[in-house]
Amino acid sequence: MQGGTMADSSGPVWTPLVVLELASDTAEEAVTWLLRRIRDTQHNGGADLLVEQLGLGVETQKKQNPNLFLVGASNQRLLAGAEDVGLFKEYSDGSMRGFTCASKHNFKDFNGDGDGFLSMAECQYIIKHELDTLRAKDETHVPGHSHAKLYPGKSIIRRLQSKGILIQMFPLHEKEELKRLSFSWFKKLKLSLQPLDDIRHYYGEGQALYFGFLEYFTFALVPMALIGVPYFLFDWEDYDKYVIFAAFNLIWSTVILELWKRCSASLAYRWGTLSRKKAFEEPRPGFHGVLGFNPVTGREEPTYPTAKRHLRVYLVSVPFVLLCLYLSLYVMMIYFQMEGWVLSIHDEEPTFWTGILLFIPSIIYAVVIEIMNLIYRYAAEFLTEWENHRLESSYQNHLVLKVLVFNFFNCFASLFYIAFVMQDMVLLRQSLATLLITSQILNQIMESFLPYWLQRRRNKKMIRKVQKRATLQDKELPLEEQVRLEADMSTYLGTFDDYLELFLLFGYVSLFSCVYPLAAVLVVLNNITEVYSDAFKMCHVFKRPFSEPAANIGVWQLAFEAMCVIAVVTNCSLIGMSPQVKAYFPESDTQLILWTVAIEHCLLAIKFILSFLIPDVPKQIQVKLARLEFESLEALKKKKLLEASELAKTSQ
């Protein structure tokens, strides 16, 4: 923790870790009250953290929000917090164990008073947890804000957030570490594996797992890409070869997804999140309902009947999604009609203008799809919010599912139509290539370079502004300006969009692999640049996100596996429809279809058996986990025997 340090009014120097931004019109008494609650000892129901207003004593410029607060904590407090959140750290024997203050000296790298034992990301996570679990006592409302009611035992921070008093809470970047990380990650020129441990150290397990998956996925596609190259080079149009390629692809994608589970288990074990127990989850800020008692904690909190939520999901959200899918289908049909109409005009009298006209439908369709995606995204967020999920995780899952289905449909519906209704393989290959390449280019621009450019402009403005006031020796900004700059950076909204992109790319590779083997090559190339652009945007475009402990990629594993199953169906049908295969069954279509279906069922069966046979956690890690459990059981037994024998001695 070599970041900027602060001298507390009372004495010792501490590192600011997290920034709280309150609305500029917050009542003064509310600020005082909040700071007192944060500073108060745990015994008095406080969070026992250090907090200081940013730029205290320095006059703030107009238009700047003065209510920025820096939060930190003493080393002792952070270690106690690590025990609270159930952090797993490396033990002296190399295994991962839940950290406890009592046994702190048995942990690896714990020296002296434990300075540097916790990474900055871990400290920030702990502070977030401690702030989140700061509970209202007997206050009825936030002082000075009588509309912001408080209920005993409820999280204060979440309440302030949902009432708009707390604008944001974010962890600070650490310039030196970030520089080192970005050098080892994407700035050095030689190709190497990603520094996953460093990424985890700086951004936490959720981010590191995403980059691990991105890297794994890229490597996993290399064999497919290598096999795909000769198809492109030698222009193999022979369907026998395509069949082999498709079969290889289907088995391969099952195997890589299964192996990824093992791989992610290994990573999660190394990072101590595999066997970490989830603490009780608090309701998300937006959750509302009649005040009642939580059946788990017995505390008073808003309750909302599950049946009502189910009704909302199944009677409103599901029909809405289906309607949107239908609309998307309708737009697609219009596109194909326009396409046909334009083509007929061009065929009648081909001029330069009709040649340009040929592109118009595709452009309109692409634009409409983008607009529909945007609108749908808002609608999905609104609907999921309205479904009123109690837990953030449940909210996320429902949102992911909604967006996933629609995006899948939008991306692939036209390809499905071309493949199975028009049965035009040449057009399919062409559309696939066009869609894949344009979406890749667009994505890279929209995702990294545009935000980067905007951020850079803001950055320069800020530097100029600071330089106006004082001549800086180096280009480093002072802490205050740095904090204000970061507060203005865009917020990283989580790995959702990144995974979605990978998911759609996986679709391009697997769904129609037997007509366009080059897709894997393109995706591999894209992924390599994706690693760099994603790394870049994490380091330079976005606010630092809070680290999130994660043991796997969650619902995305399921999504990729579902894609894999759909791919079996599409590839089998594509092969069954190919003229070369049809030539094997000259007398009847029935035989052909029956064979295709039989082979498809066999492939599906093989997939399921494979995923059943390959254990999700590597043997080696299973043994390590079993050993830990065994040791703790034995220790318990030994303790009991000792107690019993002591009891026997004293009673003698």
Add this chain to the structure above:
Amino acid sequence: MQGGTMADSSGPVWTPLVVLELASDTAEEAVTWLLRRIRDTQHNGGADLLVEQLGLGVETQKKQNPNLFLVGASNQRLLAGAEDVGLFKEYSDGSMRGFTCASKHNFKDFNGDGDGFLSMAECQYIIKHELDTLRAKDETHVPGHSHAKLYPGKSIIRRLQSKGILIQMFPLHEKEELKRLSFSWFKKLKLSLQPLDDIRHYYGEGQALYFGFLEYFTFALVPMALIGVPYFLFDWEDYDKYVIFAAFNLIWSTVILELWKRCSASLAYRWGTLSRKKAFEEPRPGFHGVLGFNPVTGREEPTYPTAKRHLRVYLVSVPFVLLCLYLSLYVMMIYFQMEGWVLSIHDEEPTFWTGILLFIPSIIYAVVIEIMNLIYRYAAEFLTEWENHRLESSYQNHLVLKVLVFNFFNCFASLFYIAFVMQDMVLLRQSLATLLITSQILNQIMESFLPYWLQRRRNKKMIRKVQKRATLQDKELPLEEQVRLEADMSTYLGTFDDYLELFLLFGYVSLFSCVYPLAAVLVVLNNITEVYSDAFKMCHVFKRPFSEPAANIGVWQLAFEAMCVIAVVTNCSLIGMSPQVKAYFPESDTQLILWTVAIEHCLLAIKFILSFLIPDVPKQIQVKLARLEFESLEALKKKKLLEASELAKTSQ
């Protein structure tokens, strides 16, 4: 525990719970050594149990094995053992918690010194566990048996078992309780639900779950049976109606299997096995290998490389199973040829003798199948033994899978052949009915009445023998004779065969439901008698089995679900093949098949989505489990805060 009691040589009266039978040629010093080890205090590495030779002081008759030992334990010891095995009991607040001696008075029904707190089955399970974990110290071999080597830290009992010195170890029946149980179970005439809690009390969770599943399965089939009746009564041959029936069946079977998971979770929660942690599993008695160190415990034990086992499984067992399946197929083809041949003879010149000849192939085929099943069962046991699995559970899973596949094939191959190769629906219905009814009748006879008759003969003989020596007032046998009688009873080999039978019945109902709706009716009738005959054989035919804690029906859930998936495929194809459906697509078969396949895929998708949507554990129980976890976390936190504040006080 009102059973026969024994006066220990040292004093207090105790209840014999478990019988150990050593080989009659066991060296005297081995017996003395074993008894000493069992009686020794835990501090000295003993089991601290009570043990006495059966009929000590009474001269044993010739031909009778004198080496029968009764094992029991003091109340105190049993309670300590309950904590060792991690038994869950009902807490005073109605939740299920792991029993600890320290908090014993907070458990419901714990009065005084805890007499009657543990059920006899639990006591017997505890004694089995304590005997199993009695470990060798520094002995190099069993005294008097130099070939029976011992290794420090290894289970003595398992060693004795695998060396043939310990013939058997079984728990005693409790006559009074058994009488009560059998009355409430099957002897009273009015129909009622099975006394699952009593069954669990007497036989343990594994048995109770089987009977629970049997009952649930019977009730679940009632709707199908009710719908099936009119098809039979009104002779509906209309395929439209069959389609509706089949579709209902498919969705219904998915739903009932999913609901069973919830049901079994509720039962397991009530019985305290749901959240019970599995203790470290010791290697099974037959496991052998090079002496090495167990990576989990660090103890010396035989080790066997996993890779070698995999080689044995995939290079020997799997090909062997496939070969057997091929053989079974071959036998089936011969049967169909014979059938055709006999039919042609009968058609040429129908006489009385050719009429009888018509039955010959079926009889031969049935007998051959039975023989093949028997031989295969031995082969499967031999192979699975040879695969050298370390754990009993892994051994069981491999054995179940092998036997399952072969039995499935033997039972249904001929039906598949008739349905899809011969496409003769009338013959299919006929064969289905014949197979179902004969197998039900045979099963009931072979399973219960035959063993019962044998047992009854033995029983009478014993009573006569006893009566010869002394005139008994009532027909109750004295303890010694009772023990000898039970030692001679057949051993119950676990729920395997019972589940297998249900599995095959489920196959008859679901696989071809659209051609024979009456199957469900027959299976419901069979299940009702099955409940009685199974209950009867548990109470009167077999030795009491050790109770086995179980939280679900394990691999059988998977097997039933797999059957459900296969049923979708078969039913869709059967409907697609029906002339009525064909009539909808007069112009082309292709359209028909494509529709059939599309509908099949939709049904499969619905199945998977359903099983994904229905949570495996009921909400209510999830909440209870979450509350327990939350409370223990909170208690820990409170304890820490208290310690911290005390520390602060003392340092002041």
